[in-house]
């Protein structure tokens with residue numbers, strides 16, 4: 001029993017509840033009645049072969065796709081009726097597989113964009129330049145500085161984001177997602193395009209960020225070493241269906257998953273497992 005009372009101890013209520021999510025693109029069933037929970041503070045790995053439905057699920061969670069059936073609850077609140085632009089304010093941050101930075105803005109400006117959803121002052125306060133506005137701007141600048149420091153972006157803080165190496169741009173996007181002070185962070189293939197050393201650093205960074213910001217993380221990733229090393233729990237999809245769920249050690253032995261994914265994945269090698 002994962003939630004409720006177990007062994008005399010009260011288990012935490014899930015932060016994220018995904019119930020019977022089905023999403024279609026024409027005749028393609030991208031997600032087929034997918035259900036799982038993510039507990040507060042957990043790193044949940046979401047794995048599966050290409051086309052399994054992982055990104056579609058992320059897009060349902062961040063409300064980029066609203067036309068799915070089923071229910072998603074975040075901190076007990078149903079997301080169904082909420083528009084996409086409310087997600088960051090609610091506490092859901094995300095990064096994108098193919099990066100979605102403002103290429104001509106500097107690193108600092110890109111990260112600052114992430115803080116805007118936390119603005120408590122309205123347009124009138126800004127027009128009158130009330131003291132509360134200045135206080136808020138100082139707090140946001142401090143948050144941006146903290147993230148620049150934490151993600152080692154100091155040397156490039158004033159460079160246009162689009163001119164930076166791919167691995168650095170990924171750190172900028174992560175910083176922007178964190179700038180909105182999320183409780184739930186959706187990471188879409190953060191290791192994609194990184195070399196071995198950068199993947200090792202990423203693993204350390206994700207653990208550090210979880211501790212520092214009390215984050216819950218949903219991690220889509222093809223790098224099996226990273227997923228197995230980081231995840232408390234793993235959900236595996238294939239052809240839109242959930243085919244396995246459990247602890248990393250359980251999931252990696254699941255026959256259906258091995259057949260569907262790991263057996264044909266060259267990525268699941270000893271080098272990655274050693275991470």
Ligand SMILES: Nc1ncnc2c1ncn2[C@@H]1O[C@H](COP(=O)(O)OP(=O)(O)OP(=O)(O)O)[C@@H](O)[C@H]1O
Nearest residue numbers: 025028029030048049050051052053054055056057
């Ligand atoms: N916008 C779209 N229009 C039509 N079909 C789509 C669209 N987005 C996804 N699909 C289809 O839905 C299915 C799931 O795709 P999705 O991108 O969610 O898989 P994925 O697990 O994220 O794959 P990958 O690991 O390659 O990123 C695939 O069959 C894909 O072709």
